[in-house]
Amino acid sequence: MMTQRSLVLCATLGASVVAGSLTLMGCGGGEPSKAEVAEERTRLTNVLSAEVMRREQVSARARESACRSQVGRALSLLDKQPHALSGPKEPLFLASLDTYSERVEEISTEMGRIPRGSLDQRCLQVHRMLGAAEAVHRAVIEEWSDCLNKYGSFCDTIISLCAGDNPPKDTCEETNNLQDSFELSMDVMRLTAQIMRDDWQAANTRLRNAKDLLDAMGTVEHANQNVPRSERAVGGSVIGRAVALLCAGDSVPSDAVEPCQDLRDVLIQGVADDEDSDLNTALSGLVDAYQLRPNE
Numbered sequence: 560m561m562t563q564r565s566l567v568l569c570a571t572l573g574a575s576v577v578a579g580s581l582t583l584m585g586c587g588g589g590e591p592s593k594a595e596v597a598e599e600r601t602r603l604t605n606v607l608s609a610e611v612m613r614r615e616q617v618s619a620r621a622r623e624s625a626c627r628s629q630v631g632r633a634l635s636l637l638d639k640q641p642h643a644l645s646g647p648k649e650p651l652f653l654a655s656l657d658t659y660s661e662r663v664e665e666i667s668t669e670m671g672r673i674p675r676g677s678l679d680q681r682c683l684q685v686h687r688m689l690g691a692a693e694a695v696h697r698a699v700i701e702e703w704s705d706c707l708n709k710y711g712s713f714c715d716t717i718i719s720l721c722a723g724d725n726p727p728k729d730t731c732e733e734t735n736n737l738q739d740s741f742e743l744s745m746d747v748m749r750l751t752a753q754i755m756r757d758d759w760q761a762a763n764t765r766l767r768n769a770k771d772l773l774d775a776m777g778t779v780e781h782a783n784q785n786v787p788r789s790e791r792a793v794g795g796s797v798i799g800r801a802v803a804l805l806c807a808g809d810s811v812p813s814d815a816v817e818p819c820q821d822l823r824d825v826l827i828q829g830v831a832d833d834e835d836s837d838l839n840t841a842l843s844g845l846v847d848a849y850q851l852r853p854n855e
Contacts, residue, residue: 596835603842604784606851607801614804615779623777626682630689630773633669636662637692637766640759655715656703663696681776688769695762699755706751714748721752722759786838789829798842799826805845818844 591599640662670686670693678686706714721731733749736742782797793799805811806819821841825834 591836593835596839599839600786600835600842601784602853603839603846604797606846606853607805607842608782608784608797609853610849610851611782611797611800611804612779615800619779620777622679622681623773626678626685626773626776629673629678629682630685630769633666633673633689633693634766634769634773636666636669637689637696637762640666640696640762656700656707659703660700663693663700666693666696681772685769685772685776688765688772692762692765692769695758695765699758699762702751702754702758706748710744710748714751717745717748718752718755721749722755724756726752726756786830786835787826788831790827792829793826798822798838801845802826805849812848815845815848818842818848 640659670690673686675683675686703714703718706718717731720726731749731752733746734742735746782800783792783795784797785792787793787796787799794803802819802822805815806822811819818841821837822845825838825841830838
């Protein structure tokens with residue numbers, strides 16, 4: 560049986576929901592078939608899907624922009640630190656330990672300036688990943704400092720040769736000669752360079768992950784257009800996301816209040832098979848209230 564709202568829509572809109580583009584099935588000619596109900600719902604969800612995607616993209620880009628404004632400088636400073644990216648068999652150019660430490664301190668100062676309490680959950684993940692990269696650079700300072708304290712400036716020479724990618728084996732491969740004190744000292748410096756290289760690779764991985772997380776904040780996954788037959792399926796569906804976006808807040812059009820409530824009612828435990836027609840009626844009312852149009 561058609562609901563009162565269905566009859567009103569048929570009578571007042573001449574069986575047309577959106578300027579003749581979306582037609583209600585079954586007005587005056589008996590109940591629509593399941594195929595007609597499904598076809599109508601597909602048209603309605605297509606229209607809502609486009610609007611949901613548009614609104615979610617606007618929101619996602621705004622969140623990304625807000626996060627980038629907070630963590631962007633720290634990310635840029637970390638990006639300037641060595642990350643074991645020198646070419647094959649090329650010495651790795653390094654500033655002095657003092658200069659390196661000053662850069663890490665600048666990163667720490669910038670990280671401390673970021674108001675973590677104001678970051679949303681995803682931006683906080685970016686911040687934590689950057690913090691992990693910063694911690695690796697602090698570990699490098701300790702390793703480098705210990706090496707210099709023991710072996711002086713010669714340590715810088717070994718690090719510059721052996722801490723980059725693809726270090727020359729003839730200079731950087733450990734000899735494991737425990738009987739020769741010089742070679743033993745060389746092996747310690749070589750091992751320090753290897754540890755620093757591994758640390759820089761780890762820092763680079765964390766930095767790359769932070770960049771990926773930040774970029775992902777500006778993207779939106781397409782919602783599932785299937786009818787949510789269970790309460791669990793509602794949140795990931797076009798219909799559920801449309802209700803969350805179009806039926807909340809103070810800017811809901813007055814004509815959308817009733818269809819929004821009807822949709823909430825029908826979605827409480829998922830849409831039952833015998834509620835499909837009522838679902839269509841509520842969807843068409845929502846589409847009409849927002850004056851949405853199909854994509855041309």
